[in-house]
Amino acid sequence: MTQSEEIEHIVKHVEVFRYMPDRKLVQIILNLKNEPGALAEATVSISSWGLNILYCSAYAANEHGFADIIAEQRKDCDIISVQQKLESLHSVNKANIKQADQGLIVDSDSYPVMLSSGQSAVILRKELIASMLKSTRDAFGSGGEVIVYQQGKASGKNEALWLIKVLGEERLINNVQYLLRIFGAFGWGKAELVSFNMQPFKGIIRFYDSFECSVQSDRPYSQFIRGFISGLAETIFGIKAKCSENKCRAAGDSYCEFEISADVQCSL
Numbered sequence: 001m002t003q004s005e006e007i008e009h010i011v012k013h014v015e016v017f018r019y020m021p022d023r024k025l026v027q028i029i030l031n032l033k034n035e036p037g038a039l040a041e042a043t044v045s046i047s048s049w050g051l052n053i054l055y056c057s058a059y060a061a062n063e064h065g066f067a068d069i070i071a072e073q074r075k076d077c078d079i080i081s082v083q084q085k086l087e088s089l090h091s092v093n094k095a096n097i098k099q100a101d102q103g104l105i106v107d108s109d110s111y112p113v114m115l116s117s118g119q120s121a122v123i124l125r126k127e128l129i130a131s132m133l134k135s136t137r138d139a140f141g142s143g144g145e146v147i148v149y150q151q152g153k154a155s156g157k158n159e160a161l162w163l164i165k166v167l168g169e170e171r172l173i174n175n176v177q178y179l180l181r182i183f184g185a186f187g188w189g190k191a192e193l194v195s196f197n198m199q200p201f202k203g204i205i206r207f208y209d210s211f212e213c214s215v216q217s218d219r220p221y222s223q224f225i226r227g228f229i230s231g232l233a234e235t236i237f238g239i240k241a242k243c244s245e246n247k248c249r250a251a252g253d254s255y256c257e258f259e260i261s262a263d264v265q266c267s268l
């Protein structure tokens with residue numbers, strides 16, 4: 001893999017816990033001044049005291065900056081003095097440091113989980129959500145598929161209302177290709193628009209690495225994402241939509257492919 005490819009496919013890393021039983025780990029929570037170079041001053045200082053930073057999440061809001069750092073002690077150092085030295089820096093308002101318990105740090109001090117749009121979120125492992133959907137289908141058969149589809153559709157409508165509120169309806173309608181990046185941003189899979197037409201309403205969406213379709217099936221498997229796309233389109237475009245999955249990763253294709261069109265052109 002070349003350097004440019006590595007940058008293009010950077011992982012969105014969310015720290016939940018870190019377990020390194022043979023290392024001395026510390027977690028450092030910083031309240032910083034919101035000014036250029038504040039994070040640099042803190043991290044360079046931390047490194048100079050023998051701490052190797054393994055993870056850092058940082059953001060700024062109003063007059064403050066915040067950083068959540070997990071570091072490994074490479075040299076013996078007094079944690080109390082590190083805290084005092086951090087708080088003596090120009091850019092640091094407050095520093096809290098915790099040492100790992102037998103190599104384990106569970107990052108519950110960064111709470112709640114917030115999206116950059118200002119809404120709270122929960123993090124669930126991909127396999128956990130997939131197993132929830134699968135258990136509904138296993139328990140209720142074809143009725144379960146309808147339930148999962150309706151759950152997806154309701155979620156898509158809710159997501160569309162949020163996107164309209166944050167970004168505005170016109171921006172969404174005029175930037176469908178860009179809108180689809182939201183799936184990748186949330187880690188659901190990578191979506192791309194193959195074709196799109198407003199009159200008559202019709203779109204082909206290709207979906208790579210769908211979390212829902214990482215199983216084996218003898219036919220297209222997606223119900224949740226298929227419903228989600230329907231709910232999203234109906235709310236944003238004011239149509240009655242129908243959505244079919246014509247190719248599916250679960251059925252042996254290299255991607256899932258959805259066709260969405262207007263069932264009956266109307267204002268909802």
Ligand SMILES: [Zn+2]
Nearest residue numbers: 213222248256
């Ligand atoms: Zn699929």
